[in-house]
Each structure stands twice: as structure tokens, then as C-alpha cells.
Amino acid sequence: MSKHDKPKPKPSYAPALQRGLHEVSHQVEAMHRAIAGKTFGALKQVPVVAQPAALIESIHDAVSAGVHAAVRLGNRGLFSLAGEAERALASDAPPGPRESGLRAAINGVFGDHLAAHGEALATPMQLFERGRHSAAVLDHLHIPQRRVCIFLHGLACDEHCWVPDADSGEPDYGAQVHADFGYTVLYLRYNSGLPIADNASAFAELLQTLCAAQPSLQEILLIGHSMGGLIARCALWQGAGSPWLARTRMLICLGSPQLGSPLERLGMVTNRLLDSFDVTAPIGAIARRRSAGIRDLHDGIGADAGQDPPEVELRFLGATIAEDSDSALGKLVGDGLVTPDSALAERPRANIARAQLGGLGHMAMLHEARVWQQVHTWIAEGFVPTA
Structure with a gap:
């Protein structure tokens, strides 16, 4: 130094x-x-x-x-x-999974305030290789098949959420994508307390940097859970004319609240009620301190907020905790955090496919055999092996 x-x-x-x-x-x-x-x-x-x-x-x-x-x-x-x-x-060692998870949770709730105060605790946006605790050096990446798959975590999580426990027997999507299709797997870590649009802009810039550092890169596959899917989709809207967008083949969203989360809407109503009374107004003031990222989940990114690039295939997967995904209960409660209507963004558009699973909660979508089977099916459609 x-x-x-x-x-x-x-x-x-x-x-x-x-x-x-x-x-x-x-x-x-x-x-x-x-x-x-x-x-x-x-x-x-x-x-x-x-x-x-x-x-x-x-x-x-x-x-x-x-x-x-x-x-x-x-x-x-x-x-x-x-x-x-x-x-x-x-120490000089990078944080391990436990500390990283704690920082991710704090960033999810207060990340915008941490960033505004210049706190070192605020999580910077970085890409990580599988099994590495230090951020990837983009121009040193080894991408033998000239394809990358980038996983984007959800609110208050980090890249470790994608890796199941070693003895769980649950599918590891990153390992499977690499084994079955040869993609070099990268994981995005970001401050989920920041506004979704801000994270999307930063992600678009990071993808541009990746393509500049790896000029031989030919294909990008994006897989986002919850908020991660919203950030990736919003980045697609912002990337018109960019080299990285031309290389992006598909975005798969798992339980992403495209049209918003009813839980955050309930939070807004509760906040208004708390603010209506002198005695509870201080509690409302505390509740209003929740991060911009959380507040953005009130409306999601909306069905008409941007223009989906026609060259990128969009795949939306929704779930319900009810075994019968078409039941009234399933449609009402969804996966516990996101309703099917929001996750599937029910509006016909070109190059979009949707699927829905029953008996599955929001976080369980990260390590579930049926989810992986659907993801595998989508990736395999039109997949052309590298010569």
C-alpha cells in the first residue's frame, strides 16, 4: 500500500x-x-x-x-x-457468512440512513464468486464458456442466502446452473435499504463494467429473488442501448413483488393510524424510519413503469403457502409476503412466461426442488451449448 x-x-x-x-x-x-x-x-x-x-x-x-x-x-x-x-x-479478513448476514439485515432496515451518513457499515454493491468471501476482481474472472449467471438476493439478505445447508439435501441453484449449463456463477451483494431505482442504476453500471472487463463475454443470465428481481428488471429498463443489455438473454424472478407487497401497504396504513394520535405518534415516527428499500415495496416497480426490452426473456415464478395455488386462500395470502397477482404481474406481454407453485413460502423459494425444476426448464428452452 x-x-x-x-x-x-x-x-x-x-x-x-x-x-x-x-x-x-x-x-x-x-x-x-x-x-x-x-x-x-x-x-x-x-x-x-x-x-x-x-x-x-x-x-x-x-x-x-x-x-x-x-x-x-x-x-x-x-x-x-x-x-x-x-x-x-x-482483522483484515473479509467478514464471514454470519457477520455478513447481520450487516445485510441492518442494511435492509436502515441501509439508506447508513449510506447517507457515510457509515462503513453500509454495504457497497459488489459481485462475488461462488465460495469466496472477497469481492470478485472483474478483469481477473475466468469465464471459460463466455456465459455468466448472476444471482440477486432479496431484502435484508446477502449472497449466502442462495446456498443451502450442506446436509439439507436441498438444491443449490448456483451449483446446478454451473453443472448443467456451464455458466460461471456470480452473486450480487448490495444495500437493500437503498431505493430500488438507485440499486438498479448501480447494477446497470456494474454490468457495464463487467462487460468492459470481459470483452469475450457473450451471454448474461439473471436470477433474482424478491427485491433482487425488481432491481434486475428495473436495470433492464435503464440499460437501453448498452452492450450488457445486448448480451442479456433472460431474467428469472422468484417471488418478486412486481406490483408491490401487501405487507408494506399494511405498514403504511398502520403508520397513518399511529400518526393520528398524540400517544402513538412517537411510535409512528420510529416506524417511518424504515428504509427507502422497504417503502419501495409498497408499489413494487409497477406494471407500466418502464419498457421491458423485447430481446430479453422474462420469467416470473409465484408461490402460495396454500397447497392449492388457485384457491381463494392461495390468492389472498400468496407466499406469505407476495400475492400471486403481484409476483406474476398479470398483464400479457411478449417474451414473458409465468408459473405458480402451491405449498411454498417466500423464503423457501430459495432452495426447493420444484423451483429448481422450473428454473432448469426455462433456462433449457432455446439454450445453445457453446461449441
Whole structure:
């Protein structure tokens, strides 16, 4: 490392958690004041106890403010010590699956705030080779068959979500794509708390960089789960005229809420109800801090928000937790997070195929034999082996 190269800051959980707990403390204090204010307000309407109630209220407010301030001060000291310990124990080795998964979860909920504050904990967008913990160096990749398959994870996950437990007997889609079709498999890691459109733009730029670093690359296959499918599809909309789009053959979306998630819509309604009352408004303020990525799931990317390139084959797979995927219950609850109508984006368009499975939950779509069989069928259609 030259004297001009500055080492990148180590990701630290302490500052982000401290800031989050600090804000929660303020909102709890506001709710405490709202509850107490209603109580003392009622007492001050009674002539006999009005003056004593006012005095007690002033004492209560002073004591309450002091207690909450002490809590915040204690938190600052505690997390400062935690941050020092974290930095002391940090090594130059890349994070393993457990730490990476924790960072992914934090990014899913607060990732836009972390990025806005320049926190090292904010996840950068990177591609990873199978089984590697360090980001891929794009111009050093070995792509013998000139084909790559890129897997995109969903909200609050990372690339490790695609790999089943060793003794589970569940299919590993990445290993199967490589074994059956010869694709070089890459996994995208990204900050799922950022707006979907921002991640899509960054992904399009990354694909452009990949093609520039690998001029012999001939084919790109994209497989996205949940939010990952939305990001890939939105990137297709933004990639008109780009070399990477001309090399992209197919996008397969697994449980992607193309038309939005009812769970986030319920969250928006709940937020409005919380904001309607003084006592619960502080809780609503905390709920509003959820990331832009989560809020984007309210509407998904919409059926008419962009133009799907006709040269790219689109494949949408939906699921329901009900065994009968066509039942009223199946259509209502979907896979637990995404309804079939949203996952399948029911509108006729060229070059789109859809499939639906019953008895399957949202996260179970990552390692399921029936899902792999459908994915395999789609990839095999029109597949031309490399000579």
C-alpha cells in the first residue's frame, strides 16, 4: 500500500446502533410526555387539584427529562466502549457468512440512513464468486464458456442466502446452473435499504463494467429473488442501448413483488393510524424510519413503469403457502409476503412466461426442488451449448 492509499474504515456496528437507540429514546420520551400530558391535563381541569397537579407535572417533567438524558448518556458511553472493542478485535479478513448476514439485515432496515451518513457499515454493491468471501476482481474472472449467471438476493439478505445447508439435501441453484449449463456463477451483494431505482442504476453500471472487463463475454443470465428481481428488471429498463443489455438473454424472478407487497401497504396504513394520535405518534415516527428499500415495496416497480426490452426473456415464478395455488386462500395470502397477482404481474406481454407453485413460502423459494425444476426448464428452452 502506498503512502497515498488510505485504508478503508472497518465496518462498525456501534455508531449505527447508538444513533438508532438514541432516536428511539427520544421517541419513547415523547410518548411518555404525551401520556403524562393527557393525565395532568385532565387533573388541571379540576379546581381543587389544579394547582398541585401543575406543580407535580413540572416536577415530573424535570425528573423524566433527567432520566431519559441519563439513559442516552449511558448509551453513548456503552456503545463507545463497544466500538473500541470492535475496532480492537477487527482483522483484515473479509467478514464471514454470519457477520455478513447481520450487516445485510441492518442494511435492509436502515441501509439508506447508513449510506447517507457515510457509515462503513453500509454495504457497497459488489459481485462475488461462488465460495469466496472477497469481492470478485472483474478483469481477473475466468469465464471459460463466455456465459455468466448472476444471482440477486432479496431484502435484508446477502449472497449466502442462495446456498443451502450442506446436509439439507436441498438444491443449490448456483451449483446446478454451473453443472448443467456451464455458466460461471456470480452473486450480487448490495444495500437493500437503498431505493430500488438507485440499486438498479448501480447494477446497470456494474454490468457495464463487467462487460468492459470481459470483452469475450457473450451471454448474461439473471436470477433474482424478491427485491433482487425488481432491481434486475428495473436495470433492464435503464440499460437501453448498452452492450450488457445486448448480451442479456433472460431474467428469472422468484417471488418478486412486481406490483408491490401487501405487507408494506399494511405498514403504511398502520403508520397513518399511529400518526393520528398524540400517544402513538412517537411510535409512528420510529416506524417511518424504515428504509427507502422497504417503502419501495409498497408499489413494487409497477406494471407500466418502464419498457421491458423485447430481446430479453422474462420469467416470473409465484408461490402460495396454500397447497392449492388457485384457491381463494392461495390468492389472498400468496407466499406469505407476495400475492400471486403481484409476483406474476398479470398483464400479457411478449417474451414473458409465468408459473405458480402451491405449498411454498417466500423464503423457501430459495432452495426447493420444484423451483429448481422450473428454473432448469426455462433456462433449457432455446439454450445453445457453446461449441
